[in-house]
Amino acid sequence: MGYPPGQRGYRVRSIATHHFFTSGNVIFDENIPYNSLHSLSTVPNDYSTLPFLEERPATIPEAPELPPNPSNLDTDSHHLELLDISPSPLSPVPVTPPPGARLGPPPTPHPVRTRSRESSRTRTLTEKGRIFEHQIGVERDRLAKIREAAARRGGGGNSGGEGSNENEGVSDDDENPFVGGGFENVDSSNIAASLDADDYLQRDVDSLSEATLLSIRSDTRRNPRDEGYDMSIPPANYWEAERRTDAEEWKKVTEKELEDLKRMGVYEDAEELPEGKKAIGCRWVYEFKINESGGPPIYKARLVAQGFSQVPFVDYNATFAPVAKSVTVHFVAVYSALQGWHLQCFDATCAFLHGGLVKVIFMRRPRPLPPGLWRLLKSIYGLKQASRVWYCLLRKVLETLGFTRSEFDHALFIFNRTWGSALVHCLLAVHVDDGLAGCNSEEFLSFVKSEINKRFGIKDLGPLKTFLGVQFEREHLAKEIWIHQESYIDSLLIEHHLTDCNAVVTPLDPSFPLGREDATYPSIDNLRHAYQHLIGSLLFLQLCSRPDISFAVLLLSQFCSAPLPRHYAVARRVLHYLKGTKSFRLHFGGVRREEVLSGMTDADWAGDKGGRASISGFVWSYGGGPISWSAKKQNCMALSSTEVEYVALTRALQEGIWLRNSLHQIQVPVPSPLVISTDNNGALSLASNDSSHGRAKHIDIRYHFIRSHIEKGDFNIVHTPGVVNTADIFTKSLGRIKFQEHVARLGLGAH
Numbered sequence: 001m002g003y004p005p006g007q008r009g010y011r012v013r014s015i016a017t018h019h020f021f022t023s024g025n026v027i028f029d030e031n032i033p034y035n036s037l038h039s040l041s042t043v044p045n046d047y048s049t050l051p052f053l054e055e056r057p058a059t060i061p062e063a064p065e066l067p068p069n070p071s072n073l074d075t076d077s078h079h080l081e082l083l084d085i086s087p088s089p090l091s092p093v094p095v096t097p098p099p100g101a102r103l104g105p106p107p108t109p110h111p112v113r114t115r116s117r118e119s120s121r122t123r124t125l126t127e128k129g130r131i132f133e134h135q136i137g138v139e140r141d142r143l144a145k146i147r148e149a150a151a152r153r154g155g156g157g158n159s160g161g162e163g164s165n166e167n168e169g170v171s172d173d174d175e176n177p178f179v180g181g182g183f184e185n186v187d188s189s190n191i192a193a194s195l196d197a198d199d200y201l202q203r204d205v206d207s208l209s210e211a212t213l214l215s216i217r218s219d220t221r222r223n224p225r226d227e228g229y230d231m232s233i234p235p236a237n238y239w240e241a242e243r244r245t246d247a248e249e250w251k252k253v254t255e256k257e258l259e260d261l262k263r264m265g266v267y268e269d270a271e272e273l274p275e276g277k278k279a280i281g282c283r284w285v286y287e288f289k290i291n292e293s294g295g296p297p298i299y300k301a302r303l304v305a306q307g308f309s310q311v312p313f314v315d316y317n318a319t320f321a322p323v324a325k326s327v328t329v330h331f332v333a334v335y336s337a338l339q340g341w342h343l344q345c346f347d348a349t350c351a352f353l354h355g356g357l358v359k360v361i362f363m364r365r366p367r368p369l370p371p372g373l374w375r376l377l378k379s380i381y382g383l384k385q386a387s388r389v390w391y392c393l394l395r396k397v398l399e400t401l402g403f404t405r406s407e408f409d410h411a412l413f414i415f416n417r418t419w420g421s422a423l424v425h426c427l428l429a430v431h432v433d434d435g436l437a438g439c440n441s442e443e444f445l446s447f448v449k450s451e452i453n454k455r456f457g458i459k460d461l462g463p464l465k466t467f468l469g470v471q472f473e474r475e476h477l478a479k480e481i482w483i484h485q486e487s488y489i490d491s492l493l494i495e496h497h498l499t500d501c502n503a504v505v506t507p508l509d510p511s512f513p514l515g516r517e518d519a520t521y522p523s524i525d526n527l528r529h530a531y532q533h534l535i536g537s538l539l540f541l542q543l544c545s546r547p548d549i550s551f552a553v554l555l556l557s558q559f560c561s562a563p564l565p566r567h568y569a570v571a572r573r574v575l576h577y578l579k580g581t582k583s584f585r586l587h588f589g590g591v592r593r594e595e596v597l598s599g600m601t602d603a604d605w606a607g608d609k610g611g612r613a614s615i616s617g618f619v620w621s622y623g624g625g626p627i628s629w630s631a632k633k634q635n636c637m638a639l640s641s642t643e644v645e646y647v648a649l650t651r652a653l654q655e656g657i658w659l660r661n662s663l664h665q666i667q668v669p670v671p672s673p674l675v676i677s678t679d680n681n682g683a684l685s686l687a688s689n690d691s692s693h694g695r696a697k698h699i700d701i702r703y704h705f706i707r708s709h710i711e712k713g714d715f716n717i718v719h720t721p722g723v724v725n726t727a728d729i730f731t732k733s734l735g736r737i738k739f740q741e742h743v744a745r746l747g748l749g750a751h
Contacts, residue, residue: 014313016276021312234286238367241286246299250286253301258369261303264353267374270362279362279373280315281306282382303366305382315359321387322410324429326543327659329436330483330627332412332427333464334588335668336438337474337481338623341425343438343464344445348394349457351433355379355389387432394430397455401448403428408662416667419444427666436467470544473585473751480589482751485545489582492537496575503580504573505740507552508733514555514570521565531563534571541578545586547619548743549574550631550730554615558633583750584743592624592747597663599656599676600720602727603634603648605641613637616648617730620659625747628655631730642682646706649683652676653706653715660714673713677720679728684717 001011001020009024222229222236224244235241241250261267273279282305288297310316336343356378363380365372379386395405395413403413403426415426419441426439426448435452439445452458464472473482493499509515524530535557542553552574559567599620607615613633620628634647656674663670678684687706709715722728729742743749 014311017313019313023312025308232288234288236286238284241284242368249299250301253286253299254284254368257301257303258366260350261353261380264350264378266353266378266380267363267376270373270375273362273373277360277362278309278311279364280309282363282366284366302381305363305376305380307382307384307386310361310384315361316383316385317359319384319388321391321432323431324411324436325409327628328409328412328429328662329431329467329470331622331662332429332436332438333467333472333483334481334623334625334627336427338479338589338593339440340476340479341438341440342442342445343436343472343474344449345434345436345461345464345467346449346452347459347461348433348435348452349459351390351394351456352379352381352383352386354456355386355393357385357389359385390433391430394456397452398428401451406662406665408658408665412662412666414666415439415444425667431468434468436464468544469540475589478590479593480587482585482587483545484583484585484751485541486582488541489578492575493579493582496534496572498572498575498579501576501579504576505580505736506734507549507574507577508555508570509573510733510735513733515566517566519566521569524565524568527563527565527568528561531568531571532560534568534575535560538571538574546578546584546748547586547626547629547746548581548584548729548739548748549577550617550629551615551732554631554633555733581750584748585751586625587747587749587751588623588625590624595621595624596669596671597622597659597674598671599652599674600725600727601645601648601652601676601678602722602725602731603641603644603680604731605644607732614644614647615731616644616651617727618648618652618655619727619730619746620652620655621747628659629730630655640682642680642686645678645680645683646686649676649678649687649717650706653709656715657709673710673716675716675718677718677725679720679722679725681719684719687717 001013003009004011004022007022009022010026011020012023012026013020222233222240224235224240231244231246235244235250238254241247241254244250282303285302285304287300287302289300290297333343335341357376361376361383363374363376365374376383379389398413399405401415402417402419403415406412406414411430413428413430415424415428417424420443422441424439424441424444426437426441426444428435428437428448435458437445437448449458449460453460464474466472469485469488471484471487473484474480490499493501515521535553538549538553539557542550552570556567556571556574597620599618601616601618603614603616605614606612613635615631616634617631618629619626630651632651634644636647653676656676660670660674687710706715710717723738724745726742726745728734729739729746734742
């Protein structure tokens with residue numbers, strides 16, 4: 001239906017379900033011409049100028065010079081004469097124009113299409129390229145046979161076409177990606193198309209030729225026999241794995257994965273595809289996993305379906321599966337530590353291979369198995385619906401054990417009831433196949449893990465040390481906990497070659513937050529990709545354990561689509577700051593363990609120098625440290641600092657409502673009213689009463705709902721001096737002294 005703006009893919013409509021959806025996996029069948037929307041001329045077209053493969057010149061011939069008076073010449077014969085091409089057996093007999101018809105000049109010859117662009121660089125075909133090259137030869141032979149058959153029929157109106165490709169998502173691991181694709185055993189007698197199909201067939205050969213060259217230029221597969229081959233990088237696919245010196249290790253894990261799939265009943269063999277069904281492809285994904293005991297790395301292999309070729313509403317419906325929010329993970333760890341509970345985590349093995357499928361899905365067999373088809377009975381990694389199927393199955397098992405799903409975070413499960421002879425409280429946060437549980441009964445935790453292990457099989461990771469790349473340290477007797485990502489910061493510094501860099505004391509330069517425009521910066525290869533990769537890494541740090549870089553990440557993330565070298569230099573400065581503060585940890589408990597849930601908010605009016613938008617930030621603290629924070633650009637233009645602070649208050653209150661309701665459901669005491677601090681008296685007055693109606697009547701009604709919650713007594717807005725308002729660190733680039741003071745108030749420091 002077209003290419004919608006702002007999306008990557010074509011807008012298509014399913015003829016079977018009549019649904020519209022966007023897909024990037026589109027194959028254009030150019031062998032079937034469009035239906036005509038108007039009456040066609042009865043005068044046959046002249047196809048004599050179509051360039052045949054055997055007659056194609058290497059270069060485009062220059063247009064011949066026409067005689068000054070062509071009116072007395074026959075157009076078609078004159079055109080053939082000039083090009084020195086004899087009529088083909090497929091060419092129609094020229095039609096004599098009716099008497100009195102006015103003849104125009106002969107048509108300009110169409111440019112003869114040449115082969116794909118040649119290069120002086122020596123090219124060596126990859127395996128995929130050789131397959132394409134062989135297929136080109138097959139297509140050439142078939143095209144010649146179709147033309148000969150048409151010639152024997154006397155140049156009738158029917159010529160050869162090509163069947164549509166029934167396969168999507170061709171696998172790199174398939175020995176021949178065209179198997180079952182409609183290219184073999186084509187009966188030319190059953191092909192009915194117009195004479196235009198002759199040109200379409202030629203285009204197919206051209207596309208295969210281009211695909212051969214593309215496979216040479218863009219194939220990232222490495223050859224293990226090449227000099228300088230790096231064995232520390234896992235193979236990209238099966239072809240590469242079986243040619244490495246450690247091929248036996250990869251063969252073992254590949255066979256183990258196939259045995260697990262068969263043992264778990266993931267598939268059954270299928271003889272052939274039902275009519276109207278398409279088989280999806282698959283490929284192998286190999287990786288090294290770090291051995292926690294310090295030994296050699298562990299070889300891992302996973303068979304992944306190419307779910308990008310699945311059709312919406314035919315192969316799958318819903319795909320969303322909730323995961324635990326970072327705030328939820330923080331709270332489960334902090335609350336359990338402050339209460340002296342047991343904190344343990346586990347990892348479900350082969351999580352996506354347990355859930356049954358509702359839709360009928362066929363998949364091609366992977367190598368090293370012989371070619372064939374599987375019908376998938378259970379979900380497999382790579383399917384669009386795999387994560388949702390797993391979540392629904394895990395939820396059903398946990399609810400059978402007595403857990404209740406939180407209505408405010410669907411990946412948090414709660415157990416508050418009598419078990420045995422004791423009252424048990426347990427919080428279980430789930431992130432895909434990783435689980436973090438805090439419980440006041442170690443026996444109940446062992447029981448839950450054993451029941452999940454019976455149903456799925458889990459890897460018991462024991463007491464909490466690392467969860468989702470975040471590290472935790474506990475003092476059981478003092479009921480303290482520290483959260484940090486020092487190991488991740490070290491890996492970032494190694495990746496960007498900054499292990500020996502000089503540290504800085506602030507993430508951004510207060511005078512030039514985005515760097516000097518007149519300075520000279522080194523050029524970066526593939527700058528956009530490198531910048532986005534770095535910003536994504538910093539964003540992960542900011543969300544999990546480093547609120548002190550929130551404003552820097554907010555500022556830099558605005559340039560991800562078109563970064564400049566100075567933006568990349570500023571992002572690297574953040575790494576310099578992390579180098580000097582990598583030992584910083586979020587601290588909860590200790591002398592501040594009795595602190596209840598409270599919030600702070602601040603805003604910077606027109607802080608964005610580019611679009612003059614304002615920046616708002618908030619932080620919610622519990623047990624002496626932050627559990628939720630945010631720095632965000634406002635999407636409305638404010639006329640004063642009062643309006644900016646008022647909007648920031650509203651955003652902080654929205655987060656406070658969610659936190660309060662979440663804590664109420666898990667029966668955690670919450671102060672009433674909840675206190676939110678701001679350093680702007682105008683915003684405080686505007687939130688408490690309507691005395692400034694004349695100056696606030698233009699403010700959107702969505703920001704006024706704060707008043708109803710204050711009137712009900714759920715929240716209380718108080719004033720705090722700006723020098724001690726910790727939320728100021730989320731709204732602007734601060735100087736060294738002020739920045740370090742706010743970092744200390746956040747509960748972030750060396751341990």
